[in-house]
Amino acid sequence: MGRPSTPLLSSDVIAVAALRLVDRSGEFTIAQLAQALGVRPSSLYNHLGSKAEIVEAIRSLVFREGTLTAEDAATWDGTVRNLLRRYRECFARHPRLVPLVTAYTVSSPEVMGVYDDLAETLSGAGVPVGQLLDVITMCDSVVLGAALDLAAPDPGWDVDQARSPALIAAIQQAGSGRERSDRAFELALDLLVAGITTVVGGR
């Protein structure tokens, strides 16, 4: 009724705007975020009480974008592979987000649900509780590294600077783009699964 219209704020609206800032510059501040949304910082705090909560809302948004849930496959390693493939795709679209999400505690129920599924699958496959979080940490590392690799431009290495004959041949044969990155990630999944089977009792 004649008042200036104010945007309808929600946790998701804030997360979308913050993610846009991170994609562009690798970071966001509360001041930038308030400006981007045309609101006062205090209005943000009515929805998300801290930078940590905003980062967690972004992580939750990105996981939801990828419908990141554990689908049951016929085997435990099929389930793990499917989950990690989707997880990689999510973060390949937002590579600058990687060091932000690793710097904050996982706490949202949606995101924790993914780790619940991964933990139950690995535990059911025989990974002992005492090594379970270490294996999950390795899964995170492989996926986030592979997401950065998928987001990276070609070439990864300047072959003209290499001296190792094996490396020179490997770079020349490796191909490029998504095909190269996907093949490297699929081999990483093979190595991960083989490692789980031989080292920590996965079966």
Next chain:
Amino acid sequence: MGRPSTPLLSSDVIAVAALRLVDRSGEFTIAQLAQALGVRPSSLYNHLGSKAEIVEAIRSLVFREGTLTAEDAATWDGTVRNLLRRYRECFARHPRLVPLVTAYTVSSPEVMGVYDDLAETLSGAGVPVGQLLDVITMCDSVVLGAALDLAAPDPGWDVDQARSPALIAAIQQAGSGRERSDRAFELALDLLVAGITTVVGGR
């Protein structure tokens, strides 16, 4: 002789200043870098001709800080483990640098020398040329993910939000800080080496 003193610019001086900006904000611009060094942008270009060259100078600096060279161990996997341990330490000190270095081609001779050593070691261990770059890419992923993990604050997961009994027990037993992160990384190295041995013919 009465002229305002100008800083003695070099590639290393530029890289140190750019790394400081990245550590603080996750990014640098040429304008910010010139301002931080008290010079004009054109003076930077006399030493490093593009943002890509500056990123590569930072990567080279960080690798040198960690005296990142392949030391011969008694076994191929000992050599790989030592190299990847040092590589992780380098980037754990500069987590915000991770998505920047992965976004640019490896081209400096010092940095390429590390990949030369890694390639020769893995090749000597029986990894076929056709899978060599994929294995190296996985090594990069594991290390950079583990560096981000080491740089992260505790806890990684809010146990109160977990529902999986296995995950709850795993989080409660995992410990914290460097001890937790180091143990996870050492297990990751075990899984990586086991995977190389069983999947791609390392021996």
